[in-house]
Amino acid sequence: MRCPYCGQDDDRVLDSRTSDDGRVVRRRRQCLVCGRKFTTKEYILDLPVMVLKSDGQREPFAREKLLRGINIACNKRPISHEQIEEVVEKVQGEIQDMRVKEVSSKQIGEFVSKYLRELDEVAYVRFASVYRKFQDTEEFLEELQDLIKKHK
Secondary structure: OOOOOOOOOOEEEEEEEEEOOOOEEEEEEEEOOOOOEEEEEEEOOOOOOEEEOOOOOEEEOOHHHHHHHHHHHOOOOOOOHHHHHHHHHHHHHHHHHHOOOEEEHHHHHHHHHHHHHHHOHHHHHHHHHHHOOOOOHHHHHHHHHHHHHHHO
């Protein structure tokens, strides 16, 4: 692994842990050149899953794209990077558990919504407003009223 601080690729593994039902290995490493510590994650490379978009197009599933969308929804919220990564890993796990070659963007959106709703309601509403393409304030208010009912 290349050190993110000095760029050298001479390191040693200090600790390894599996997470997400064994789908991810988290390794704590130390650079042997500069001595700084950093963390890496290894993921299982599954067969590529295609995403069927609402306009009928297909594209390969992109973890980075999922992460970017969730980051936007969580912007300026008290949510750590680790919590966002956990949501991404859970969504990926859901997709992998389906054992399909193709998944709809709608299904991915449902998975993300489920986990964001549990994590942070504001981030959930932000994500839902884009994912569900709210056309007017009425649809937005309906979603907020559902959240308010759940708190009573």
